[in-house]
Amino acid sequence: MQGKTRASLNRFNYLLGETEALYHEMAHALGVSDSAMKILYAVCDAGEPCPLQEVRRRSGLTKQTVNSALRKLEGEGVLFLETSGSRGKQVRLTEAGRALAERTALPVIAMENDVFGAWSAEDVQRYLALTERFLNDMRQRAAAPGGPLA
Numbered sequence: 001m002q003g004k005t006r007a008s009l010n011r012f013n014y015l016l017g018e019t020e021a022l023y024h025e026m027a028h029a030l031g032v033s034d035s036a037m038k039i040l041y042a043v044c045d046a047g048e049p050c051p052l053q054e055v056r057r058r059s060g061l062t063k064q065t066v067n068s069a070l071r072k073l074e075g076e077g078v079l080f081l082e083t084s085g086s087r088g089k090q091v092r093l094t095e096a097g098r099a100l101a102e103r104t105a106l107p108v109i110a111m112e113n114d115v116f117g118a119w120s121a122e123d124v125q126r127y128l129a130l131t132e133r134f135l136n137d138m139r140q141r142a143a144a145p146g147g148p149l150a
Contacts, residue, residue, distance in 0.1 A: 023108075030104045035069035036078075037060055040097070040105040049082065049090035073097070 027037035042058035043050045056066050073079050078097035082102070084090045093101060116124050142149040 011039075027104070027106055030107075032104050033069070033099070035065055036073060037085075037104060039069055039073065039079075039091075040068065040093075040101045041108065043079070043091055043093060044105045045108060049084070049092050050092060051084065052081070052089040055091055064119050 023037070024034055027034050030037070032040070038059035039055055042055045046054050046058060052066075052070075052132055055070075056063060059066060061069070070079070070081065074081065076096075077094055078100055079093050080090045081090055081091060119127075138150075142148055144150060
């Protein structure tokens with residue numbers, strides 16, 4: 001069973017890497033960095049205004065990477081941060097940012113919608129359920145005694 005599990009994990013890791021590589025290639029082809037694409041995608045997916053914490057969570061980027069990318073995008077006139085409450089911040093796109101999102105993040109979101117739309121409802125639900133199960137099982141193991149997040 002160990003060999004079968006290892007082969008499955010090798011395939012899983014290969015597919016994960018290939019998926020990440022595809023998103024990188026699309027960002028590059030569309031003229032934006034990976035971090036800019038992930039931030040634009042997060043804001044488009046969550047809607048505006050998008051809390052900064054939500055951008056971090058949805059993008060999967062580190063706090064430092066998000067902050068650096070936001071400063072760069074803000075300097076380019078793509079977005080701006082506004083205060084929300086006593087300590088929170090929200091991200092909003094400028095008109096130039098919306099135009100950039102329309103030619104970068106939004107077409108990628110449309111492609112993803114097309115892919116899921118071509119699958120049966122059962123396949124989509126199965127894929128999502130198994131992905132969520134894997135994530136939850138990994139979180140549990142990572143937080144367990146001896147795990148890296150314990």
